[in-house]
């Protein structure tokens with residue numbers, strides 16, 4: 001098979017009753033019962049898409065945007081030593097995922113290998129120690145900051161931005177604005193107004209594309225391009241997955257099949273959805289997926305307005321590390337989990353294990369670390385299957401931009417389809433508002449005076 005023909009593969013067999021038994025596996029009849037409904041939901045989604053409702057699905061085809069990103073990226077490559085992303089949640093996790101999976105491990109330390117490409121720092125925290133650590137590391141005059149916020153008002157990102165803007169002004173005077181790129185809503189929000197007023201380079205987060213669905217927009221693509229990731233291949237991979245997911249038949253559409261298997265598992269008591277890559281590079285993708293799955297599906301109200309308090313709990317594990325930590329629980333604990341393995345057919349490096357004179361270690365002779373990784377993954381997969389624990393495996397032929405694009409696109413589509421099965425709005429996040437309001441009140445933001453009084457009374461009862 002040629003490189004171009006290779007594509008992501010998914011093996012669902014270990015989810016099914018004929019593999020793991022009828023008690024915990026999904027039967028053909030259960031799938032058959034949902035088949036017509038699944039087709040209906042898929043057609044509904046495509047209908048909504050044709051009316052422009054889900055612009056994230058069109059991101060693979062934004063050629064002009066990709067061209068402009070590459071143009072702007074070239075302005076910074078070779079001119080700055082550090083490129084810092086300021087953002088949080090969906091405005092950072094996609095960047096982290098891309099950087100970790102498509103740049104070499106220890107990328108920032110590989111000065112020779114990186115050549116002109118700057119170091120990348122994605123600061124999705126307001127931890128003062130991390131922030132001051134960053135400031136000690138970089139030279140402001142040799143750094144560009146990409147401030148990313150769809151709303152343009154997220155407290156963590158705006159706090160980071162205010163610090164950086166001030167420092168840049170102090171150090172660089174009137175040219176400070178050349179060091180800030182704002183990625184935000186095309187019209188609304190404080191960040192958009194500031195960027196326009198102060199003359200930053202800006203990128204739009206398209207209308208209707210929410211944070212956790214924005215990795216293939218300028219949100220994720222700019223820092224990727226600045227570090228030399230082939231964003232056009234990433235988008236082609238996403239487009240290829242879009243093409244593969246055009247059927248309303250479960251057996252032909254991996255995103256639809258994944259969503260229904262996860263949904264049926266949930267209805268049968270498998271409330272925890274573990275994602276377990278056997279590749280450290282994919283750990284960031286697993287974290288990104290956890291946010292996508294949790295924020296999209298964890299909801300109090302159904303689309304019909306009933307209180308449902310539903311949603312699978314995503315958990316990230318890492319192979320083989322978590323074989324020595326979580327696996328005991330997955331093998332023998334409650335039957336409340338479904339496990340998705342991420343496997344890589346071919347790692348970027350081959351590291352042979354040296355022959356051992358010690359008899360007990362001779363079985364390792366002639367093997368590689370990649371081969372050992374595969375044996376451990378297969379061993380774990382079979383052990384779980386034999387123990388009646390539902391699991392499936394997504395295989396990436398290699399860690400390339402194309403296959404990562406396929407994976408990210410499939411996960412996003414799968415999430416929206418799962419939202420239809422769960423009957424929830426996959427695009428909102430009302431549950432995070434309460435905490436935000438309390439934070440604003442505690443910080444004394446105008447308009448939150450009443451809430452401040454309530455919190456004051458609450459806190460005095462505690463003390």
Ligand code: PA5
Nearest residue numbers: 089090091149150151154211212
């Ligand atoms: O996925 C989401 O919508 C959220 O996680 C947001 O990305 C996060 O809250 C940050 O929001 P914003 O991009 O508006 O700063």
